[in-house]
Amino acid sequence: MDVATNNTFTAFVTGYNGLNVGTSLLQDITGLAAGTTYYVRVRAQAGNCSSPNSGTLTATTQTVVSAPYVQEFTTTAVPAGFTTTGWTIGSVRGVTGNPGNNIYRNFLSAVTGTITSVNIGPLPANQQVALDYKFANYASPYASPAAGSGSFTVAVSKDFGATYTDLQTITNDGTSGWKTLEYLNLTSFQGETVKIRITGNWISGDYDLAFDNISIKAMPACFRPTALAVSAAPSTANVTWASTGDNFDIIYGAPGFNNTTAGTLVENIAVTNYQITGLTDGNYYDVYVRRDCGSTDGNSAWTGPLNFRAGYYNNSGNIPTSYNTAPTIASEFCTPEATITIAVPAGYRIASLSTKYTMTALPDVEYDPFEDEYIAAWMSEQRSMIYSTTLGAGEPQLAEGTGDVPGAFNYERTLPFANGATGNITFSLRAWRLYGLTGCNTQAQYVNAGSWQLIPTFELIPACIDPTALSLAFTSPSTANLSWAAVAGTPIGYEYAVTSSATPPASGTATTATTVTGYPGFEAGGTYYLHVRTNCTEGVYSPWKTQVFSAIYCSPTTSFAGNLYMTSFATTGGYTNITNTSGDSAYTNYSALSVSQSEGQAVNFSAALYRYSTTWTVGLNVWVDWNGDYDFDDAGEKVYTGTGTTPIASTFNVPMGTPIGSYRMRIRSEYNNTD
Structure with a gap:
């Protein structure tokens, strides 16, 4: 065997110039250099006779x-x-x-x-x-x-x-x-x-x-902590992390500070949380955490930085409520409004926003001469919402208290309508009461002074902005109009998809518009997810934005349980009719019952009611969702409104041209009002 570092076999590897390997057909070659190409040939030998050389093999050793x-x-x-x-x-x-x-x-x-x-x-x-x-x-x-x-x-x-x-x-x-x-x-x-x-x-x-x-x-002898998080409050911040061990250090300072030469160091923390105090509300800070594993293993590397804003946004003074027996998100509200403005740092946007506040319902609000007693406000009569005049958007429905007693009710929820907002954004808290005096005041219900808080988190604005304000509005039981807010700049367009899964698809339908009319394929009772993303430049997309929608009717609530309710509802004059009795209960779904009638013909109905006082006048409304869009808001869908004692009887007609099909009817009563 010959082994050389060139193909002319003039530079032999030591020991491999005509090495006699005996009768073996296998030979390990050792003593080679890493990363070098070698040339190998063999020949047979019998006595003093040698065969011609074999062909040449080459191999390159690995570099190690x-x-x-x-x-x-x-x-x-x-x-x-x-x-x-x-x-x-x-x-x-x-x-x-x-x-x-x-x-x-x-x-x-x-x-x-x-x-x-x-x-x-x-x-x-x-x-x-x-x-x-x-x-x-x-x-x-x-x-x-x-x-x-x-x-x-x-x-x-x-x-x-x-x-x-x-x-x-x-x-x-x-x-x-x-x-x-x-x-x-x-x-x-x-x-x-x-x-x-x-x-x-x-x-x-x-x-x-x-x-x-x-x-x-x-591997480090001392692993650094994970899951670093901060929850800010006035002049303080609660820092938490995940780690084994029982000795930790944190360091905090102005954004971008050098944690080897600057910052405030706090050592020997025995648990996985620490409250930083003495911060300046409204200022931003970076914070790091590390584990101290003792003199033998030393300190872990720092985890961080995590940026946070000290304090939260809040307002002062009691916030009044407006009297309205049936408020909606579009109802008149108290002015001037109680507002909070959030200043989003440049280059960032709101990643999440939550709110907290307390509303108080007072006792002995108003004297009732019929009952010779003072009537209290109830927590269940509270209604409120958060709205942004800057964004021109707010919560889609009112928050409601519970409990037919006076007292303080605590509210806490997220405000996803603000996600993605940038710049200075002003929010207002609009509050109503269903009972107690008239106008805007704090004599029956109010939002407690200083209790309203807005707690934002911020994230860096991505290179390609995702859409906001996703909407899916049903136009029939099986179709809906889709829309979203246009993204600033000049994107190529958007992709959208409607699925039954919260997981976004790999791709969607491309469009340059921000609306889609008459999207088909919905079924009553189904839950659907609208996914939309921005196509900023060729091949560059934003993350998907997803919003869930349901093809179901809203469930109304009651604020007068035990005092006013329907005891029966019946129809006459149809091909089939409803005869139903009920008791003291909240909203009940009787959609298995039906009255049938031809287009242009009348449906006669009668509703009997229990009233806490026989002197009460009662309002009654009847709606029919003629276009099947899962609401009763369209023109002509309130088929009766009126007041009376009990029973209340009247008639409504099925509109001419109404297609054959099933349509949801809703009946609701209210004390002395038809709002």
């Missing part, structure tokens, strides 16, 4: 470096042992710094791109893979592409790249900047020589994906 290992791409040359086809080493566009060169690739026409490392080993115990990565749009200002626009997978091989085991896949989350991926556990590969593979996967958009500081290093 020791662990721990880090590749920082300090020059633009491809590192020894790396495969980087389609990738470039340098510093351009949005993938500059960190602090110098990195390895990057543009993803637009390329669907995948792979980097493989040099072989590293043998691995000591308790090793990990760690690296820095960044997604950045190809075009200035180089923000992150839309969330979900791409991903990459890190895998490891212990057979020099013949097979790989996936360690973790990271999907772009839509936030900008360099990020660190670490703690990819190689404990089970102890003693092995391994190769790392990184595979980038394109989904949409035109962006650069970059990597730097690809390393295999020891």
